[in-house]
Amino acid sequence: PLPVPEKKMTCRNDRLAASSGAPASPATPSGKSVIPYDSVSSCGSCSNISAAVKSGKPHNRNENWQMIRVGSFEIYYKISSVSSGIRLRQLVPMSASGPTDKGISNTAYIHLNQRKYQMDSISKLVNIEDAAASSSSENVTKFPHESPMSDCRSEMEKYCLPTEFGNKRKHFSAVKPHSEPRNMKYGHASKNSDCSKGFRYNEPFDICLLGGRSSELQASLYARNMENQNEEDHMVEFTNPEALNSTNLILRPGMVLLKHYVTHTEQVEIVKKCRQLGLGPGGLYQPGFKDGAKLRLQMMCLGRDWDPETRKYGSRRTIDRTQPPGIPHEFSLLVKRAIEEAHAHIKEELRVSSVEEILPSISPDICIANFYTTSGRLGLHQDRDESRKSLGERLPVVSISIGDSADFLYGDQRDIGKAESVVLESGDVLIFGGHSRHIFHGVTSIIPDSAPMNLLEETKLRPGRLNLTFRQY
Ligand SMILES: O=C(O)CCC(=O)C(=O)O
Numbered sequence: 001p002l003p004v005p006e007k008k009m010t011c012r013n014d015r016l017a018a019s020s021g022a023p024a025s026p027a028t029p030s031g032k033s034v035i036p037y038d039s040v041s042s043c044g045s046c047s048n049i050s051a052a053v054k055s056g057k058p059h060n061r062n063e064n065w066q067m068i069r070v071g072s073f074e075i076y077y078k079i080s081s082v083s084s085g086i087r088l089r090q091l092v093p094m095s096a097s098g099p100t101d102k103g104i105s106n107t108a109y110i111h112l113n114q115r116k117y118q119m120d121s122i123s124k125l126v127n128i129e130d131a132a133a134s135s136s137s138e139n140v141t142k143f144p145h146e147s148p149m150s151d152c153r154s155e156m157e158k159y160c161l162p163t164e165f166g167n168k169r170k171h172f173s174a175v176k177p178h179s180e181p182r183n184m185k186y187g188h189a190s191k192n193s194d195c196s197k198g199f200r201y202n203e204p205f206d207i208c209l210l211g212g213r214s215s216e217l218q219a220s221l222y223a224r225n226m227e228n229q230n231e232e233d234h235m236v237e238f239t240n241p242e243a244l245n246s247t248n249l250i251l252r253p254g255m256v257l258l259k260h261y262v263t264h265t266e267q268v269e270i271v272k273k274c275r276q277l278g279l280g281p282g283g284l285y286q287p288g289f290k291d292g293a294k295l296r297l298q299m300m301c302l303g304r305d306w307d308p309e310t311r312k313y314g315s316r317r318t319i320d321r322t323q324p325p326g327i328p329h330e331f332s333l334l335v336k337r338a339i340e341e342a343h344a345h346i347k348e349e350l351r352v353s354s355v356e357e358i359l360p361s362i363s364p365d366i367c368i369a370n371f372y373t374t375s376g377r378l379g380l381h382q383d384r385d386e387s388r389k390s391l392g393e394r395l396p397v398v399s400i401s402i403g404d405s406a407d408f409l410y411g412d413q414r415d416i417g418k419a420e421s422v423v424l425e426s427g428d429v430l431i432f433g434g435h436s437r438h439i440f441h442g443v444t445s446i447i448p449d450s451a452p453m454n455l456l457e458e459t460k461l462r463p464g465r466l467n468l469t470f471r472q473y
């Protein structure tokens, strides 16, 4: 078992709260800044989004609306889902002058000192909640979308993480650990997942939609443009002078999230490079297991091969004996820079000088690149196939996210009910080493249409998420 942290980690949001110029959020009887409506005892149903739009009256207590307060603002939001199991969240920002009557968009944005926050995830709500009242993270489990929504379930969950992660997780503790191979890193894909359709084992997978195949992307960009137009009407401005400088978070000892660390230009370069490598020898493929089940992602390894079937690293791929491409030098430099940034942040937050003990540095010699389509996911697992030395020294895994955001789950056990979650957005770097090296982690869902527009326009990255994890063998 991992040692319990002696000190409560301070996070960016604690500082935000302390320094916020906004009036303090009125506390609930329980002292929480999240004020759920009494009537909200469950998400209620899988009402589809248009039905919710029609009936959406944020002040109607008979509906499943919730409110969070940030300073003098009240933000109303509603969780609903569609039959495909994709969670949608509707938000209606409301100012002191009363509710807006301009309709409701699927998502809403909040401006916090020029930084645009999309309220499209649990963690975003938590961030705002923390900013308002520095409340404890246990509030996360109190959100209404933790409530049962069993009619949204699908067969897949036997093997995979919940489709609507964020619903009551207890429900999923029924997932039988013994139904999976002991060390299984990835959840099995269902037979009809889009990953298993249409892509043969050795067929190259293009992460970009270029040339004649761009109509899907064009349609998605057009829809996003229209949506943005609408969302301009739903923006709430907050001013906090601290916010711009404090975008890094210590999630746990040895686990640091650098928000929006990778610049737009770097993201574009990474996409281009990964596309090129992904289409070449040793490129992207959809890995599978002996029993024929496929993983819900496309994968390629750089530097060294990792075989999901044997869980071993090797110099050649087992599937076609190709040698994995090397790790581009710029990637390695970025990883080193990110670790330095994390060190600086740890020093500043925890006032310690021995940062290497908390989070050791690495010279990455392995990169696993995963591409998740919007239905992609990855079951809870530990990364523990690296060398005994590397694991013993708890050398970190450095994970870079690009494209659509992901609901990322992490915890001490392979138990979804006990795991915490954070949304990883395009440009985020998540580092977990030291005491967090052996955490269970996974991706429960990819949030559709959440990638930065300019990234899509410049790269034609297809809907989905590119993730690179760097390790030192
Ligand atoms: O996609 C992610 O964020 C996680 C990937 C991962 O855990 C892995 O490749 O081992």
Ligand SMILES: [Fe+2]
Residues within 6 Å of the ligand: 381, 382, 383, 441
């Ligand atoms: Fe992993």
